[in-house]
Amino acid sequence: MSFLTPLALGLAAFAIPIILLYMLRLRRREVPVSSTLLWERLMRDREANAPWQRLRRNLLLLLQLLILAALVLALARPFREVPALIEGSVVVLLDASASMNATDIAPDRFEQARDLAREMIQQLGEGSVMTLIEVGAVPRVLIAGAEDKSALRDALDQARPSMEAADWESALTLAAASVQGSTLPSIAVISDGGLPDDLPGVPGEMRYIPVGAEAANLAITALSARPVPGAGPELFAQITNFGAEDMDVIFSVELDDSGEIYFAASYTVLAGASLDVNLADLPNPTRIYARLTRPAASAQPDYLAVDDEAWAVYMPPGAGRILLVTEGNVYIEELLRALPDVQSYRAAPGQPLPEEPFDLYIFDRSAPASLPMGDLLIIGPQESTALFEVTGTSSETGLLQVEESDPRMAFVTLNNLHVADIVQLSGVEWATPLAKVEGGPLILAGEAAGRQVAILAFDLYRSDLPLQIAWPVLMANLLEWFAPSRVVGAPDVLRPTDSVLIRPQLAADAVEVMRPDGAARALAVGEQAINFSETELPGHYLVTVFRDGAVLQAEWFAVNLFSAAESAIAPRPAITVGASTLEEAEREALGQQEFWPVVALVGLLVLAVEWYFYHRGMQLPSRPSPLRRPGR
Numbered sequence: 001m002s003f004l005t006p007l008a009l010g011l012a013a014f015a016i017p018i019i020l021l022y023m024l025r026l027r028r029r030e031v032p033v034s035s036t037l038l039w040e041r042l043m044r045d046r047e048a049n050a051p052w053q054r055l056r057r058n059l060l061l062l063l064q065l066l067i068l069a070a071l072v073l074a075l076a077r078p079f080r081e082v083p084a085l086i087e088g089s090v091v092v093l094l095d096a097s098a099s100m101n102a103t104d105i106a107p108d109r110f111e112q113a114r115d116l117a118r119e120m121i122q123q124l125g126e127g128s129v130m131t132l133i134e135v136g137a138v139p140r141v142l143i144a145g146a147e148d149k150s151a152l153r154d155a156l157d158q159a160r161p162s163m164e165a166a167d168w169e170s171a172l173t174l175a176a177a178s179v180q181g182s183t184l185p186s187i188a189v190i191s192d193g194g195l196p197d198d199l200p201g202v203p204g205e206m207r208y209i210p211v212g213a214e215a216a217n218l219a220i221t222a223l224s225a226r227p228v229p230g231a232g233p234e235l236f237a238q239i240t241n242f243g244a245e246d247m248d249v250i251f252s253v254e255l256d257d258s259g260e261i262y263f264a265a266s267y268t269v270l271a272g273a274s275l276d277v278n279l280a281d282l283p284n285p286t287r288i289y290a291r292l293t294r295p296a297a298s299a300q301p302d303y304l305a306v307d308d309e310a311w312a313v314y315m316p317p318g319a320g321r322i323l324l325v326t327e328g329n330v331y332i333e334e335l336l337r338a339l340p341d342v343q344s345y346r347a348a349p350g351q352p353l354p355e356e357p358f359d360l361y362i363f364d365r366s367a368p369a370s371l372p373m374g375d376l377l378i379i380g381p382q383e384s385t386a387l388f389e390v391t392g393t394s395s396e397t398g399l400l401q402v403e404e405s406d407p408r409m410a411f412v413t414l415n416n417l418h419v420a421d422i423v424q425l426s427g428v429e430w431a432t433p434l435a436k437v438e439g440g441p442l443i444l445a446g447e448a449a450g451r452q453v454a455i456l457a458f459d460l461y462r463s464d465l466p467l468q469i470a471w472p473v474l475m476a477n478l479l480e481w482f483a484p485s486r487v488v489g490a491p492d493v494l495r496p497t498d499s500v501l502i503r504p505q506l507a508a509d510a511v512e513v514m515r516p517d518g519a520a521r522a523l524a525v526g527e528q529a530i531n532f533s534e535t536e537l538p539g540h541y542l543v544t545v546f547r548d549g550a551v552l553q554a555e556w557f558a559v560n561l562f563s564a565a566e567s568a569i570a571p572r573p574a575i576t577v578g579a580s581t582l583e584e585a586e587r588e589a590l591g592q593q594e595f596w597p598v599v600a601l602v603g604l605l606v607l608a609v610e611w612y613f614y615h616r617g618m619q620l621p622s623r624p625s626p627l628r629r630p631g632r
Contacts, residue, residue: 063610070603089129089145089182091175091204092117094159095191095211096136097166098566102192104214104303110161112211113190120188121152131178132156135191137164137497137536139171144178163306163538164496165563168195172577176202189582193572194565201578208575208582215570216243216300218269219307221562223290224492225282225314233314235279237290241269242568247300250293251277255285257540266295287540287556288312307567311540311558315486325349326364331466332379335475342479360482365459375452375482380459381423387448388425388455394439395421402435407507408445408454408477409434412470420462431455443474445481454478480505487543487555494535494559502530502543505553510546515539516559535559 094117100110117132124130124147132142132155143155172187179185185204189195192212222238241247252264262282269275282288292308294300302308322344324332336344347353349366361372365380371387384390400417403409414435424440431446431453445454465471489501504511504525511523513532516539523530535541538559545553561567574583 063606063613066606067603067610070600070606089179089185089204090120090124091131091133091178091185091187092120093133093135093171093175093187093189093191094142094156095166095189095194096134096159096161097194098161098163098306098561098563099192099194099304099569100161100211101163101306102212102214102217102303102569103305104212104216104301104569108161109192109211110159114156114159116190116209116211117156118153121149121156124149124152131175132159133171133174133178134159135166135168135171136162137167139167139174141174141178162496162536163561164536165561165566166194168199172199172202176204179204189575189577191575192569193575194568195575195577196565197576199577201580206577206580206582208584210571210573210584212569212571214301214303215568216245216247216302217304217307217567217569218242218247218249218292218302219304219567220290220292220310220560221274221307221564221567223288223310223312223560225285225288225312227316228280232281232284233316235277235282235288235312237277237279237310238274239267239269239277239292240274240564240567241271242564242570243300244271245300246270247302248295248298250295252291252293253279254289254291255282256287257289282314284316285314287558288314289540304567304569306538307561307563309538310560310562311538313540313556313558315555321345321358322360322362323347323354323358324362324364325353325366326362327366329364329379329460331460331471332362332364335472338472339476339479360479371451373451377454377456377478377482379456380462381425381455381457387430387453388427391424391426393421394424396437396439398438400435400437400442403433406432406434407505408481409443409474410477410506412474412477413468414465414470416464416468417470418464419458421458423457425455425457428455445478452482454481487545487553488557489529490557493562494557495562496536496538496559497533498535498559499531499533500535500541500557502532504530504545505547507547508545508552509548512544512546514542514544516541 094113096110100108100113102109105112121130127147129145129147130152131144131146132152134140134142142158143152146152146155175187179187180203182204186207187202187204188207188209190209190211193208193210219240219242220237221240222236225233225235228234235253237251239249239251246268248266248268250264250266253262254260255262263279265277267275267277288311290310290312292302294302322336322342323346324336324344325347326332327349333344333346336342345354345358353361353368353372357372358374360375360377362377363379363381365382367378367381367383367385369383369385371385378385381388381390400414402412402414419437419442422437422439422442425444428441428444430448431441431444433441434443434445436442440457442457443455444457445452447453460466465474487502487504489503491498494500502511502513502523508525511525511530513521513523513534515521515534516537521532521534523532538561541557541559543553543555543557544551574581576582
């Protein structure tokens with residue numbers, strides 16, 4: 001046994017004053033009395049009370065000396081050398097990815113990894129320093145270059161497993177920076193081995209410390225809803241068995257957080273295979289939640305729960321199908337061809353409209369008396385309809401007034417617009433004039449009879465609007481109003497920590513994101529789109545766009561794990577970093593195992609015993625004195 005602070009052993013000299021205090025005679029106060037007959041015993045005691053007396057056996061003295069010995073030993077920090085994994089300047093990479101939530105080792109793999117890290121902290125040698133890095137989607141340095149074991153343990157207690165895949169390349173970059181310029185640098189990876197095979201090499205000696213034992217796991221690896229023409233949307237799901245045995249599972253689906261199961265069925269998924277599930281003609285849900293549960297009679301375990309749930313959002317197509325009713329208008333037709341995600345069809349005026357519904361109807365210089373149920377854009381109307389009356393035309397096109405604050409006129413410059421004549425309308429109190437001249441409104445828009453309706457009260461061929469940049473801008477604004485584009489710009493598969501692009505309307509003044517845990521995030525609105533990256537939790541997120549406290553748009557998006565690397569929880573016996581293949585590390589270095597806490601605990605227990613006996617006034621039994629012979 002050795003000591004880290006041997007000079008503390010000198011504190012054992014405090015035993016001398018303790019012993020001396022017990023050897024000192026007790027001095028008594030002298031008091032005159034009338035007779036000594038009754039005080040003979042007192043006098044004998046007094047005669048024996050010299051300043052010093054022989055040290056007698058005393059339990060309290062023994063206990064106090066033991067307390068002092070324990071205190072001195074604890075301060076001297078005794079230790080013994082034990083085989084250790086690493087020494088010198090140490091960086092510990094603690095895997096905090098989703099697979100570390102597996103429960104094949106109680107309570108879970110992450111707790112086992114943390115126990116291994118605690119053991120490494122305990123064995124850290126004199127002069128060695130340690131850096132702890134939590135490896136999640138965004139690696140985090142818990143503590144850097146610390147020698148204090150208490151501080152290292154406190155930092156380790158702050159680590160938590162995540163619900164996402166780990167970014168090992170960034171973590172190794174952090175580790176390489178931490179050992180830069182260090183002597184005897186070493187990096188320890190505590191993980192179940194789910195690392196990519198193309199990781200770059202790093203300086204220093206690397207060690208791999210595996211955790212985990214089993215591979216049994218079922219996961220939902222895909223979930224999406226897609227539109228079907230003439231029917232409700234179709235749901236596609238995929239269930240994958242990452243274990244080595246066939247497994248039974250119950251797959252269930254809930255719609256729009258109703259709390260009621262819409263669909264449930266039992267399946268058998270073969271070992272190492274995937275099973276596809278398709279549900280047709282769903283009742284147009286917005287949010288979809290799917291879950292895997294094990295049959296009660298099944299004895300096969302499923303060790304990872306975070307991939308047993310999945311979420312999806314169904315967004316029905318907007319104004320993507322447009323019917324243009326015209327005798328021929330190259331300006332409108334070319335514009336519709338240039339718009340993305342738009343399918344345009346053409347029909348002749350006076351002919352029956354197709355029975356198949358469209359998202360938007362554009363009537364050029366014509367409009368039937370019986371309008372279809374759908375959004376309408378009417379350009380240069382010639383006859384009255386159920387929504388307005390045509391009362392004539394006017395050539396008074398003097399001073400032009402534009403509602404520039406209306407988002408439908410954003411960036412629309414009409415200063416140089418020339419119109420030969422305008423159509424005068426009545427019965428359009430439901431519409432807001434977006435642009436008007438002395439002869440009447442040029443552009444109107446509003447809601448009537450359950451439709452969104454916009455009217456251009458002039459013939460495009462009798463104006464120069466199609467020759468100006470304002471023409472495509474105006475049409476884009478109107479189409480955005482008819483069917484607002486999605487607020488959330490995200491890929492079909494959105495994983496934890498992936499960024500989401502939020503594009504609120506120009507009129508918006510506030511945006512709020514509600515996370516799956518119920519926490520709300522208020523986002524600042526500017527001219528640029530908002531990049532939202534707080535998506536570390538799987539589940540449904542709600543984006544709400546406001547203007548003056550009123551809701552302009554509300555849209556959902558979903559985040560899922562969907563990572564085969566995390567769901568394949570079989571621990572790997574080796575990992576590859578750079579050109580090296582690392583197997584389980586052996587204990588080749590020598591570490592220091594301190595046991596002063598045990599000594600201090602013993603001292604505390606002895607102190608409690610000493611306190612007890614002090615109040616009881618107990619002593620060790622003294623040796624019996626030999627009998628005196630008569631006459632002696």
